[in-house]
Amino acid sequence: MRAVRSSAVTALAAAAALTAVAGCSEKSDAKGSDAIQVKASDDACEVSRTSFPAGQVALAVENKGSKVTEVYIYAPGDRIVTERENIGPGTKTTITAEVKAGSYEIACKPGMKGDGIRQKVTVTGKGTPVKRDPRLDEAVAAYRAYVQKQADETLPLVEKFAAAIEDGDVEAAKKAYAPSRVGWERTEPVAESFGDIDPKVDLREDGVDKGAKWTGWHRLEKSLWVEKKITAEDKKLAEQLVTDLKDWQKRVGKAELTPTSMANGAKELLDEVQTGKVTGEEERYSHTDLVDIQANVEGAETSYSLLRKVAGESDPELVEELDKQFAAVKKHLDGYREGDGFVAYDDKISKAKRKQLSDTVNALAEPLSKLAAAVVKPAK
Numbered sequence: 001m002r003a004v005r006s007s008a009v010t011a012l013a014a015a016a017a018l019t020a021v022a023g024c025s026e027k028s029d030a031k032g033s034d035a036i037q038v039k040a041s042d043d044a045c046e047v048s049r050t051s052f053p054a055g056q057v058a059l060a061v062e063n064k065g066s067k068v069t070e071v072y073i074y075a076p077g078d079r080i081v082t083e084r085e086n087i088g089p090g091t092k093t094t095i096t097a098e099v100k101a102g103s104y105e106i107a108c109k110p111g112m113k114g115d116g117i118r119q120k121v122t123v124t125g126k127g128t129p130v131k132r133d134p135r136l137d138e139a140v141a142a143y144r145a146y147v148q149k150q151a152d153e154t155l156p157l158v159e160k161f162a163a164a165i166e167d168g169d170v171e172a173a174k175k176a177y178a179p180s181r182v183g184w185e186r187t188e189p190v191a192e193s194f195g196d197i198d199p200k201v202d203l204r205e206d207g208v209d210k211g212a213k214w215t216g217w218h219r220l221e222k223s224l225w226v227e228k229k230i231t232a233e234d235k236k237l238a239e240q241l242v243t244d245l246k247d248w249q250k251r252v253g254k255a256e257l258t259p260t261s262m263a264n265g266a267k268e269l270l271d272e273v274q275t276g277k278v279t280g281e282e283e284r285y286s287h288t289d290l291v292d293i294q295a296n297v298e299g300a301e302t303s304y305s306l307l308r309k310v311a312g313e314s315d316p317e318l319v320e321e322l323d324k325q326f327a328a329v330k331k332h333l334d335g336y337r338e339g340d341g342f343v344a345y346d347d348k349i350s351k352a353k354r355k356q357l358s359d360t361v362n363a364l365a366e367p368l369s370k371l372a373a374a375v376v377k378p379a380k
Contacts, residue, residue, distance in 0.1 A: 035094065036121075038106060040087070041065040045108035045117040054123050056260070056376050059095040059106070063087045070109040072116065073097065082264055084369070085112060085271040096372040098258050099123050112275070136259040136375065139306040143262055146302055147187040148253040151245075154183030158245050162238035165220065168230050177224065178288040178341070181217060184245075185292045186299035188272060189265030190255050191248060200244045204281070216241060218285075225285035259307060263372035266303040269296040270365040278358045280345055290342035293357075294333055301326050304371060311371060313379035318370055325364035332360045 035058035037048035042065035061071050066089050073081040081104065082097035101123050107116030161180040164172035184191055184202065192198045199207075201216040208214045215237055223234045273296050276282040283289045304322060312319040336342050336349075343349070 035060040036106075038062070038071055038108070039064055040069045040071060040108035040110065042067055042110045043117070045071075045106065045119055047106050047119045047121060049121075050119065051122045051124055053125050054099060054101045057097055057099045057123070058373070059097075060092070061087060061095060062092045063089055065089055065110050067110040068112055070112045070116070071095065072105075072107045072109070073099065074105040074107055074118070076103065082261075083268070085268070086274055086365070093369060094373060095264075096260055096376060097264065098260050101125055132259075133310055135310055136307070139259060139310070140257050140262065142306050143303060144253060144255075144257055147190045147255070150183035150187045151249040151252045154180065155242075155245060155249055157183070158242055162242050165230055165238040166235050170224055170228060170230060173220075173230070174224050174286070177217070177221060177286060178283075178291040181288075181292065182295045185295035186302070187252070188296070188299070189261075189268045190252060190257070193255050194248065194251055197244055197248050197251075201241055201248075204284075216244075221283065221285045259310075259375045260372040262303045263307060263368075263375050266300040266371060267365065267368045269300040270361060270368055272296055273361050274358060274365065278354055278361065280349075280354075283345065287344040287346040288342075289345035290333065290336050293361075294342070297326075297329055297333065300368065304368070307371065307375050310379075311374040314377040315370070315374040318367055318374050321367045322364070322371070325367060329360055329364050332357060 034052075036052060037046075038059050038061045039046040040061060040063045057073075059071065059073070061084065063069050068089065069087045070083060070085045071087065072083045075081055081099055082095055084093055084095045087093055104121050104123060105118045106121055107118045109116040157176065157180040161173060161176035164176050188202075191202075202218070203214065203216055204218050205214060205222070219237055220234060220241070223230060273293050277289045277293045277296065280287070280289055282292055304326070308319055308322075333342075
């Protein structure tokens with residue numbers, strides 16, 4: 001999770017009020033050429049229209065500033081309907097999402113920090129209901145089962161990690177730490193859709209709001225690798241981590257999912273790699289970033305695989321490129337394997353190697369950003 005998010009929710013959020021129900025979607029009255037133009041700069045966020053119909057919405061974003069930026073659609077309470085990170089200066093991208101009628105804000109975040117420069121927008125009407133391709137409903141159902149399985153398999157691993165902390169066994173806790181995070185990292189966009197859970201379990205120290213208590217995996221990571229001891233407070237934090245993740249386990253199967261949120265979630269997992277893992281910021285004490293990266297890629301590939309057939313009918317060239325780039329990323333990561341895991345992501349991983357990994361991931365992230373549009377586009 002990125003430290004700059006103080007209230008971590010993602011493209012799969014905005015839950016029941018914001019995404020189309022399974023079995024049908026809402027087709028916007030606006031045509032594809034009527035995408036909302038968003039011009040982001042270092043001090044402005046210009047939106048071409050502040051009112052548009054509900055349904056499948058496209059934001060055509062152009063970063064005219066000097067800083068890397070992010071663009072969000074926020075629902076009330078800063079719940080995120082969709083987002084796109086890593087939009088470089090002078091570049092353009094299109095974001096496709098499903099949005100229901102209501103009041104929202106479109107935000108640009110120059111430097112990818114802060115609350116962003118915001119414009120209020122209104123989404124009108126109910127759109128035109130259309131029957132969704134049943135294969136997409138099957139994909140959503142299969143992905144829902146996948147995220148539930150990941151949560152179910154995570155809990156015993158977290159309990160093992162917490163038990164080692166309760167026993168005061170630093171080395172056993174270190175060994176259990178990275179495996180306990182894999183299921184979470186594979187499904188992070190869904191996990192973050194419950195905005196009250198993610199800040200409790202996956203916040204980094206520099207993401208903690210002033211006056212707030214730092215809890216979760218990374219607080220315990222610091223105790224184990226930096227302080228090299230387990231305190232009574234750490235034992236309480238480990239117990240709370242299990243409690244919070246049990247809450248996640250109970251709720252994750254009920255998350256609101258759509259084909260476009262699955263596609264955008266896959267892209268977000270790659271953004272997580274680029275903004276936190278490749279830099280070494282995520283696991284700054286344990287240096288287990290490569291485990292997280294592998295899990296992020298696996299989660300993204302699962303979403304893609306479930307949507308691949310439908311996307312391939314509308315954009316076969318895109319699917320061919322995605323197949324190629326997923327294979328390249330996995331091959332690159334295999335080069336860092338050591339035994340059953342990965343080498344430590346510390347000073348041994350040179351800047352040149354980090355750049356190579358970043359370039360490989362970016363080569364996948366760019367075409368993956370087009371998956372949501374391919375899913376909703378008619379077959380050729």
